Amino acid sequence: MPVNILEYQFAEELSPLLKETFKSNARYLYFLVPGTGDRRWLRDTLVGEGTFGGGEPTILRWEELYRETAARLHTDKQSPERQIDPPDHWLIVRYILEELLKETSMGKNLPPAIHKAGFISILGSTMRELLREEVLPEDLSKSLECNGCDRGRDCPIDESPDRLLCLLYHRYTAYLESRGLFDSAQAATVIRKLIEKNPEESSSWLRTASFVFTGFLSFTHGQLLLLRCLHDMGANLTVLVPATGLDIHNAIRQLENLIDEIPHRANCRPLQVLEMESGDQRLEIEHLVRNLALWERKEGPLHKAAGPFPGWEDLAISVDENRLPLVEEVLKRYRIPYFIDDGPKVASTPLWKAVSRFRELHGRGFPTNETAWFLAEPFLPAKEFPLETALEAAPRGRKEWKDFLGNRYPEGLLVFETLLSFADSIESGGSPAEILEILKNLTTQGDTGIGGWDRTLSELVVPFTGLDEEVRKLSGAIREL
Structure with a gap:
């Protein structure tokens, strides 16, 4: 079955194009988008305009498609590879770089830039780009006319930046493989390999599945190989490509041998551009x-x-x-009205700042004065916190504060214990889902807890209209939870 490719220039053109995707009798229908920000506008198009009909469309990113693939092929219960989060990526990159620096502390001089703060960012971004393009470490070695090595072991450390990248790339990929991990930049590659390892289960699933790729101007090499794999396994593929009016190597060119006819559209509607330059x-x-x-x-x-x-x-x-x-x-x-389209992030609100402050107190053993003043914040409990009594009693540490609150201020004990669960979850390496669930509980515990944060703050800032935007951010973050 050929790949169906359609072009669009503006989001308003998507609705009629998407209706074309529903003509197949696929049992499973998946929409793939490049990033998180694309998910909402596609959902609004599908649901808001009635294009999708009843139910909720399945809109995925590459890493979510991996989890769906593992579940459909029943490999999710067989210790599948685990995707690392972005913070983990930078920690691993820093680790392998520090290990290299230890090895060379008494040896060769390395490029001066390797000691600069921004080097890790450049190194990590470069390695992720290599992973997206599915460049194997051994292929990178061959491109440098290297004699080869055992995945970065016994590799002569070279002062050449290219060879240094090769060595670190070998070690990064080896680190992930040895621990059953994969970088999010590898998601498309990992999905394809999972499908190829389970051909019978994959064929049974994919022959009844349709995939609609929306918003991809082009695909990386790893993504392109996955699309070809899905096509070969019998999946129905539709690609909605943004039209630019430019003669570029886009998704249409990449997939031209899989389509019956290259789509042709009239010239793109002209856009008026006014360029304004400034010094910084x-x-x-x-x-x-x-x-x-x-x-x-x-x-x-x-x-x-x-x-x-x-x-x-x-x-x-x-x-x-x-x-x-x-x-x-x-x-x-300039007093210009605005709102942030993607919504505020939890980390940018008083909610996150407060729990982060509590976590700092947790790490310091809950000193008397700072903890008392924290619990006296007006938006935390519904009733006034007995600040003077707390300062006189001088509780210190987790146990003493719990005893004090249980005896003198029961309403605050629930708040304190829920905040403790947040700090403990962070310390024990809780998952993002667990941490966000605790934050949600903090904001919905009823009148005696931190529940009603947005309502309580709204009441507090009535005389201060300049703080309305901060309350709006907090309310938006709570709704996101």
Whole structure:
């Protein structure tokens, strides 16, 4: 069965295209998206406009498709490989680099950049790109005309940056394999190998499955091999490709030998672009926001180039996450209304700041003064905390604080114990799901606990309208939980 490829330029064009994907009688229908941010707009298109019909569409990323594949092939109960989280990736990269530095402390000089703080980031990103493209360590060695080695063991340490990368890449992949782990950048490769190891079960599942890949301009080598594998095993594949109007090597070119006819569409609708340059990132945001404000007043270059102001609800700014605080600061200064489309993250709210502060107290053995002032925060308990009594009693440590709260302030004991479960879960290496569940409990424990954080904070900041945005962020984070 040939791969079905359709092009779209704007999200509004997706609805009729997606309806084409429902013509097959597939038992399993999966939608694959490049990233987490793509999941919501695709779901809104499928559910909001009634395209999908009843039920909830299955929208997956590559690592989630791995878990689905393991479950369908019944390999999830056979000690499957486990995906490492991004923090683990950086820890492993740091570890193998530090081990290398120990080996060379008395030997050769290494490139000076290896000791710089940013080297780990560059090294990790490069290795993840190699994994996405399914570059085998031995192939990397051959490309450097190396005589080969035993997966990085007994490899002569070379001052050449290329050979140094090769050695570290060997050691990184060997570290993962020896522990039954895989990097998220390897997800497509791991899925394909899992399918190839279980051909009968895979065929039974995939012959009744349809996969719709949405939003991929192109595929990495590892992803492309997986698509070919799915196709060969009998799965029905549809690829919705963003149209750019450019002559580039996109998904259509990559899959042209699997399709009957290369899709052709009329020229893309022209987009008007106005380039504005500034000296640095801050000035860039300042320049943009100032011109948006002028546009609303029928002034400035945007008014001349684009005509009437469309209204704030029809404007969007796409910005990297690390620049978001700066953008928010400038928007507030110019009093421009906005909301963050992807929603606030828990870590950016008072919720996370409070539990992080409690964890710090936990690590210090719950000193009297700091713990008492923490529990006296007005948004924690429903009733006023007996701060003076606590300071006089001077409890210290977990047991003394639990005894004090149990005798003098029972309402606060539940709060304290739930916060303890959060700190203990962090210390014991609790999973993200477990930690988020505890955070959810913290915000929904009823009137005597931290429950109703958003309601309590809303009442507290009534006289301070400038804090409304912080309360909105907290409420949004709680809803996300």
